[in-house]
Amino acid sequence: MVTGPAGDDSKVQGKERLKALIVLLGCAAFAACDAAPRVDVVFRGGTIIDGTGRTAYVGDVAVDAGTIAAVGDLGSLRGLQEVDARGLVVAPGFINLHSHARYEGLSTASNMLSQGVTTEVINADGGGPLNLDQQLRDLEAGGLAINVATNVALGTIWAEVNGTEDVRPTPQQLERMNALVLEGLGQGAWGVSAGLDYKPSYYSTTDEVITVLSGTAAWRTVFTNHDRVTPESGFSSIVGMRETIEIGEATGLNPIITHMKVQGHEQGTIEEVTAMMDAAVERGVYVAADAYPYLAGQTSLAALIIPGWAQEGGLEAARARFASPDLRTRIVAEADAALSARFGGPEGVYLPDRGVELTTMIRELGATSGGDAVVKILETESPTSILRFGLESDLEGILRYPSTSVSCDCDAVALGVVSHPRGYGTFPRVLGRYARDRGVLTLEAAVQKMSGLPATTLGMLDRGFIAVGMSADLVVFDPETVIDHATFEDPSVPSTGIRHVMVNGSFAWRDGELTGMRAGRTLRRPAAHPARPLKVDEPRSVSFEGFVTLAGDASRTQLELSFEVQQDVHSAEAIGSLVATDEEGRELFSSVKFGLLQVQGDWASVSLRVSDEEGAERGGYLVVDGADPMNQEGGATVVIALEESDQIVGNSDGLLVVG
Template sequence: MTTPCAMPSTPSSDLLIHDAEVYDGSGSPAFRADVAVRAGRIAAIAAAGSLQLPPGARLIDAQGLALAPGFIDVHTHDDRQVLDSPAMLPKLTQGVTTVITGNCGISLAPWQATMAPPAPLSLIGTQPDYRYASVADYASAVQDAGPAVNVGMLVGHSTLRVNAMRDTQAPATAQEIEAMRALLDEGMRAGALGFSSGLFYKTSSHANNDEVIALASVAAEHGGIYTSHIRDEYDGVIDALNEACDAGRAARLPVVLSHHKCAGPANWGRSSETLALITERRRTQAVGLDAYPYVAGSTVLDPDYVDGVIRIMVSWSQAHPQMAGRDLSDIAAEWGVDQKEAARRLHPAGAVYFQMREDDVRRVLSYPHTMIGSDGLPHDAHPHPRLWGSFPRVLGHYCREEQLFTLPEAIRRMSSLSADTFGLKQRGRVAVGCWADLVLFDPATVADRASFAQPKQAAAGIVHVLVNGEVALEGGVPAAARHGRVLRRQEERYSPAE
């Protein structure tokens, strides 16, 4: 039983979880135990039936349910969702207790927009939503909104570019880079966990790696991390992976390769090659990766990536909102045009691309250093089901049914591995002294219900969720009170014992 956090001064509790099958997040086998919670932290762990319920404390009878650390969604675009819909039902109902925002170079701050945000920034907000001149202002707004889950922040490259540059369709000048470095420095001082980029997108595609390194170095100075939606997940995937790893090595900070995949039929099967490269890189530098458990991805609808071969489903369209949820091929046939032209007519729009193959998805998920991230887009009219289903899908479909990994290992990918990678040393484990972010679920019934046809469906089998020691979900029903908080790097990096 690991104990990475400090021992509280007293084992008394204000909540007692009785007789749970405890998966502590380390990947070790489960054990039956009682778990006591006091003042938001885990106060004691002892053999089942050995802890007494103190006067006035609340009892949760686990009845043999699995107790795990609350899941950490390392790859989200929930920047605006935590403000506008702080109940965070798509995540809470999956057992997620922490979300990492600002991925793929897209963060809501720092930017006070004077124009409509270009794609991909339009995925998370309109011009009025981009109203935070600093990360500190955004963090304050999140804390005031009181989301039901914890929020860790990344600062996005595209957001910095639209803020500091006159023309994002060009490399940044030295003066513009310095302006971006100053904005990023403020964000790191305000508690951001690191810096993210999305060189795939037009807002950042003209940036060279020197620009990325100059910014990542700022995050490194503050002990942060660099996450990368690489420049090319298609034919140029190897060069793009090397580019991201080179940036991390030059800037001297850990790299996370976002939603790792081999996209497009021409690249199916290449995950053996890409994972071998990652393994080799890991010999000399800190490299991690995340993935979602589906063969389809989702982003803006770009006619350049419409090939007439893979299935594409429209997730939203500003010009034709009634087309959300329909396949692009059907829309094109109805309009009597090819799919590229249909995509142009739908613009601006989003889409679900069925661009991966199952054997690659399984291989990436099986890789021992892969974290789970939903990459869900909460503002899509017809979102990818990963928004509501990623974590239960790992537990139910890939773990219980496909036996891709053991249950302790599946939980490790969603808890301690994620916490360690992002420097959240007080979370991601069921251990004395750690924050009581916890999920109770039924291993026999946990499953994703969200589908591509009906994507907004809560999972089955998630029974109770605690966030910072307070009940957030009870019997599958969200609590009225919300207890999430902003996880600032300076506060989360060290355990109380240190």
């Protein structure tokens, strides 16, 4: 139950702040009131699962000005809106690492909000525009129901520079592609995405991809790839995953095996796959994955069935080859081989637009085989397809793997129709089926794989966790009832059990209904946000003291920063002290409370709440990066990001000690 008026949250908060002012004036005049509300929203008595993997606990979560202001037993602290969360789970908003969302869906994103998703990472599988800066500006202009982060789209870059033919790029073309990748990272992308199983980047060699990605290691980010599965490898998904790891290792990017699966004739080999990943980790390569909880994927009918050489030049060129009897015979034979090796034959292909399996189309079209039926269909249309690929035991092993995040490989849509149940069911299905009902994951692990893990995998600092100073992206769900209802036959049925979703401190989903709020933001990745493993299961500490020379046209050129923070493995909050002063020794801000401390090598970040020189409190985070390869001045990069304030960025020769 939420107390407080429904509707447009911006209006709600404005009205409630006016009421609070009246209350304050009345209290001042008559000294006859209880303590006035101090924060925007308090979620009361919920079961908090904070995204770190820590055991759930009962407590309150306070939200103010878009960030988390306090966590725990908050006693008399009151909110302008009070949410009764007793019996419900309060968790960080979910982060979808693999999204095909487009402009029209992101303004509403009803299917994603109904699953608890608050951030989409778009341009998956190497697809998306070249100009990411323009893409982000266009998204901002249209209004966003949820947050959006982008990838550099390697497939688009390959097609733009090298075309759609199977030809080797020149050294100049490789250099141009490399420049476009680096330009995209400079525009705020959170990594490089590729779909090496899709044409035309399918035609690239491994060495060419490594060359195109040269120089990206300095960004300390990720290479997310739809693995290339080829006839030459015997349609081996393991070989494709090994290539993804090889590219990441050679370029210094963390490889992400996206929508990870063990396909076709390699079913049942998940232990071999995870052993391969573990071996890479032992070599110092952080290998991550994402996966959805279904045993079938979705793509165009031609993409993974028609041989690559036959798709060269696009669909019309492929149709011209279909018209040649000799080429058609070869294409059908190779399509049949792909169907058998990857999807168990034509019975593994479902055509959602028709509502039938490919086996039915073989009969209706008078085709000689599944491959022949696919060619006949593609002669006049290009439908989508559902492709079955795996075993439940493999899927469970993938979900259990420590660095696997949950993702949906779907679009954010308005009140529309999707073709795969993952578009409405992914996250509640993991919570309900795989955590609650089957015990494949604990509920804490499931939430972690939807929040804290994808956040650190990408390098996000202010999302993915419930901790003081974090952005207030939150989901409240009923652990007893949360479940998916979408099926392959009826894929657009919403899930149930997601009660409330908050995006940047505003309710986007409230009491199971869309509010229409567009509080989402575009998220641009700074260089001092390294992609990293999630490591919050050990005690950690950091201290720093020194002068910070500020970059840009700041009103101040220097400040002095001193802090000492530590966090126990079992503690929900870090403890310590922080103070920043100007050149004349006047205090600019000091710590009120700390949230989550994260450390890695000579890098540290802590979320926090500070009190500024005027006594106002604000949430945000601090970064001291003693290993920033983009810092050309030497010393440490210092970033101070506070809500409702310009980000402070500077350089310091101060002493950073990470323990």
